[in-house]
Amino acid sequence: MHNLSRRNAIRLGLLAAASPLAASIPAVAADKVPLAIKGYDPVAYFTIGAPTRGLPEIDYEWDEHRYRFSRAEHRELFKIDPVRYAPQFANFCAMALTRGEIVEADPENWLISEGKLYIFGTPIGPALFQKDLAGNLIKANQNRALIQKR
Numbered sequence: 284m285h286n287l288s289r290r291n292a293i294r295l296g297l298l299a300a301a302s303p304l305a306a307s308i309p310a311v312a313a314d315k316v317p318l319a320i321k322g323y324d325p326v327a328y329f330t331i332g333a334p335t336r337g338l339p340e341i342d343y344e345w346d347e348h349r350y351r352f353s354r355a356e357h358r359e360l361f362k363i364d365p366v367r368y369a370p371q372f373a374n375f376c377a378m379a380l381t382r383g384e385i386v387e388a389d390p391e392n393w394l395i396s397e398g399k400l401y402i403f404g405t406p407i408g409p410a411l412f413q414k415d416l417a418g419n420l421i422k423a424n425q426n427r428a429l430i431q432k433r
Contacts, residue, residue, distance in 0.1 A: 306419035317374075320402060321347035323390040325368045326357035334390050345369070368400065370424060373430055376404035378412050385386050385429055 319358070326337035337351025343358050344350075345365045352358040361368050368390070372380055377394075379386035388402035394409035395401075396416060403409055412419050 301396060316347065319350045320370060320388070320390045322375055323350045324353040324357055325350060325370065325400060326360050327353055328393060328395060329334045329368065329420075330357065334393060346373075349372070367398070368431055370400045370402045372401070372427065374402075376400040377423050378403050378405075378408040378419070380426045380429070381412075381419045382401055383426050383429065 286308055322337050322339075324335045324337040324340045327333065327337075329360070331353075335353045336356075337352060341355055342349050342357050343361060346369065350358075350361060350365075350369075352361065367429070371377065372388075374387055376384075376386040376388045377425060386404040388404050390402055392403040392406050392408050393400065394403070394412060396413070401409070403412065
């Protein structure tokens with residue numbers, strides 16, 4: 284039979300008290316990773332053809348952002364090729380970027396062109412962007428460095 288010393292009893296008590304704190308650390312760390320495209324599923328734009336909110340329990344961290352997905356299959360597709368599915372200018376409006384402005388995009392305003400996803404700050408953004416697609420892509424890409432400064 285083993286006798287529990289006072290010192291070991293205190294250690295055991297401290298360990299038991301610390302267990303719930305240790306279990307919550309990953310959740311706190313996940314909260315510090317910014318949510319991509321306001322929690323919308325980037326793959327759904329391609330597969331469903333509509334903006335679709337992702338679920339917190341189906342997420343994946345990539346490129347310093349946490350992406351959410353409406354289906355586990357979408358998360359798996361994203362894991363295989365995130366560059367294909369992620370918006371071209373992260374969380375920012377592609378049209379505003381053509382003017383050298385940084386504006387957070389609304390995932391409800393979107394466009395897929397040549398297999399790439401673009402999101403915009405206003406409902407008119409996709410139509411304006413398409414008016415001069417080639418020119419706007421050049422301008423937005425020239426201003427891409429502004430995103431890294433944020």
